[in-house]
Amino acid sequence: MAELHYELVTPSRLARSGDAFMVVVPGTEGDLGVMAGHMPTMTAIRDGEVAIYSSEHQIETKFHISGGFAEINEKGLIILAEEAKEEN
Amino acid sequence: MPSLKSLKTRVSSIKSISKITRAMQMVASAKLRRAESRLAAARPYAKRMAQVMSLLAARAAGTPNALPLLNGRGKDQTHLLIVTSSDAGLCGGFNANIYRQARDRALALEAAGKTVQFYVIGIKNAPVIRNNFPGKTVHETKREETSPVTFENAQKIAQDLIQRFNAGEFDVAHLFFSHYHSVLSQVPTETQIIPAAPESDDTKNQAAANDASSGAIEFEPDEETILSTLLPRSIAVAIYQAMLENATSEQGSRMSAMENSTRNAGEMISKLSIQYNRLRQAAITTELVEIISGAEAL
Structure with missing residues (x-):
């Protein structure tokens, strides 16, 4: 299956970009697991964790974000956040 | 004719100034x-x-209960000119260029019968505006509000602006800053940030194209909620961007100003040194002539 291209952008830098199996986004209406070929969506994000999955069961990394907004279009997923901090 | 001593002190003072300008550069x-x-x-x-x-703006444009931040309140009587400037001087015509653009705009607006107010970011342009447009300044930022340039600082300014807008203090806000092209060219630029409705044909076309291709976008929660949370943020982003452009332009402008003054100092030093040497030579010659003619007279 095709990989999902994602970008995590903050005002001060491009925090992370790449391809992943799935990215879980904490939308205001509930968590969204975004995979390649997701329908175009725009959603506000509540403060919480973005998890990037490299495969079905493996989480590559997690980010704590606040003040966010996500756009999913045919090119991939773009998360605009005011702050993004990688969790170890 | 300057004396030898005064020439020497001038050369040495220019030398120390050029050291300072070189360091600043x-x-x-x-x-x-x-x-x-x-x-x-x-x-x-x-x-x-x-x-x-x-x-989003293109999609929301048709809705009747559009947000005032996006589409305005239907009047444009009071204009707020947000003028950015640096917190430090000695950066060539940087602040003056921004001010001149804002002043021209303000005079044009006043001539058209509008009310003009100023919101000054950065301390260097504040006194100029205070003197030339007395009583028109609604706010001047302090040094700690603008440096370092961070998104939080920009956000605070944006929140203050939005509060003022919601309180009805102004109808239209223009942002003046220096757009950074390169070290040699920084262009004073004006953008309208409130209301944020895209006006140029370029953005309109782009928005229309987006609209056509994005017929089936899903919105969570809904367009208006997203728009109303994003609008204040986009204003903060615009201000942050302007502050960054400004900070970069300021350094670029200072660098070329200091480069020029270092070069000028070098030229002045060589000119004055030549003058000094000539003068010294002349003095020696005069002395010799005096001695020789004195010896001949004996």
Whole structure:
């Protein structure tokens, strides 16, 4: 299956970009697991964790974000956040 | 004719000034590099934000209960001119260029019978505006509000602006800053940030194209809620971007100003040294002539 291209952008830098199996986004209406070929969506994000999955069961990394907004279009997923901090 | 002594002191004082300007030039070039990279880092976010905003704005334009931040309140009596400037001087015509643009705009607006107010970011342009447009300044930022340039600081300014807008203090806000092209060229620029409705044909076309291709976008929670949370943020982003552009332009402008003054100092030193040497030679010659003619007279 095709990989999902994602970008995590903050005002001060491009925090992370790449391809992943799935990215879980904490939308205001509930968590969204975004995979390649997701329908175009725009959603506000509540403060919480973005998890990037490299495969079905493996989480590559997690980010704590606040003040966010996500756009999913045919090119991939773009998360605009005011702050993004990688969790170890 | 200046005396030998006065020439010597002049040369030495110019030398120490040129040391200072050279040091400032080097500091500015180091800071410029840092500011440039920060500006580049901030660009993706601003670009994305602008794309999303133009898309949303195009979709929301038709709705009757559109947001005042986006479409205005239907009047444009009071204009707020947000003028940015640096917190430090000695940066060539940087602040004056921004001010001149804002002043021309203010005079044009006043001639058209509008009310003009100023909101000054950065301390250097504040006294100029206070003197030339007395009583028109609604707010001047302090040094700690603008440096370092961070998104939090920009956000605070944006919140203050939005509060003032909601309180009905002004109808239209223009932002003046210096757009950074290169070290040699910084262009004073004006953008309208409130209301944020895209006006130029370019953005309209782009928005229309976006609209056509994005017929089936799903919104969570709904367009209006998203728009109303994003609007204040996009204003903060615009201000942050302007502050970054300004900081970069300031360093670029200071660098070239200091480079010029270092070069000028070098020229002056060589000119004065030649004059000094000639004068010394002349004095020696006179002395010799005096001695020789004195010896001949004996």
